[in-house]
Amino acid sequence: MTLPTMEIHDVVARAEPLGEFRRYRYASSLRRRYEKLARFPEHYLVFGDAICSFNPVYGQGVTVAAEEALTLQQCLRAGSNDLARRFFRAAAKIVDIPWEIAVGNDLRHPDVKGARPPMLRFINWYIGKLHLAATRDSTLATAFLKVVNLTMPPSTLLSPVIARRVWQGNRKPGLSVPSPAIEAASRNSASS
Ligand SMILES: Cc1cc2nc3c(=O)[nH]c(=O)nc-3n(C[C@H](O)[C@H](O)[C@H](O)COP(=O)(O)OP(=O)(O)OC[C@H]3O[C@@H](n4cnc5c(N)ncnc54)[C@H](O)[C@@H]3O)c2cc1C
Known part of the structure; x- marks a missing residue:
């Protein structure tokens, strides 16, 4: 018994597998820092998982994408001038906390590489x-x-x-x- 509490052991000990194990295809969480680019093409944006995709076990991606949608709406209300820069800066603030939660929590596992x-x-x-x-x-x-x-x-x-x-x-x-x-x-x- 290496787990700190008995709950998972108790459930797994009585459970029967419904099929073969399947793994998520996500190799890792991935964040792209578009807000740090000096230039970005006009009339073009990046959104949702294409800005940041999280380890799916934390269930954050849809919430972040929804917050980005609201932010994009606000950015568009101020016009299309300099849209990408304004949106990416605001999106980065949305991503910061869930990113820290997901990456920080993954690093609790000794096998995960990272500082x-x-x-x-x-x-x-x-x-x-x-x-x-x-x-x-x-x-x-x-x-x-x-x-x-x-x-x-x-x-x-x-x-x-x-x-x-x-x-x-x-x-x-x-x-x-x-x-x-x-x-x-x-x-x-x-x-x-
Ligand atoms: C196993 C798993 C479980 C998850 N569970 C949760 C959860 O519980 N809660 C939560 O909030 N989030 C969860 N997520 C994350 C969530 O699914 C994503 O964050 C969210 O779907 C991102 O939305 P998106 O629109 O950015 O990308 P996507 O939903 O991936 O949409 C991108 C779309 O673009 C299409 N596409 C790709 N390339 C092309 C192309 N070249 N031309 C045309 N179309 C293209 C794709 O087919 C896809 O339909 C989970 C993810 C996974 C993998």
Whole structure:
């Protein structure tokens, strides 16, 4: 048992595969910095995944594309003059946070290549602690989901209220035993 909590083990141990394993074709997240170009062709734009495609497990691409669409609408309201430069600068700001979430989280896995500056190592250590405490604290689980679903900024996970709950949650013994939700699911499947 190498996983920090039992939930995935408990589900997988009882599950039956429906077919062969299939892998995503995405080799990596990819970001192209069009906002840094000195020149760009007129009457032409790049959009959505062509600006930045994320590891699909984080489910961010459609949200980012929708935000870019709203931004493009605003840019067009100001006319078509210098459109590409204005749009790419605004799109880069939309991409920044989901990019940090996706790439930063991928770097939690030791096999993923990439630089891990001290701040990233701290954040990933902290998120690991948050995940552990969140198995028993729905406030933490909700706060985390709001960030990965891009409705709240990542900084909310470092607020004093959340940090205190992370600390308290990790002081409790027995974090590696099945959560109440998994125990209830086991009872239901045993009685049906
Ligand atoms: C497995 C998987 C799961 C995902 N899950 C989620 C999720 O849960 N939530 C989420 O938000 N995002 C998710 N995404 C990401 C999301 O699908 C993309 O971010 C989003 O579709 C990007 O939209 P797009 O219009 O930029 O590109 P696309 O949706 O890829 O559209 C590009 C279109 O252009 C067409 N095309 C390509 N080349 C040419 C050509 N030369 N001529 C004409 N047409 C062309 C393609 O056929 C395609 O229809 C997932 C992605 C994958 C791969």
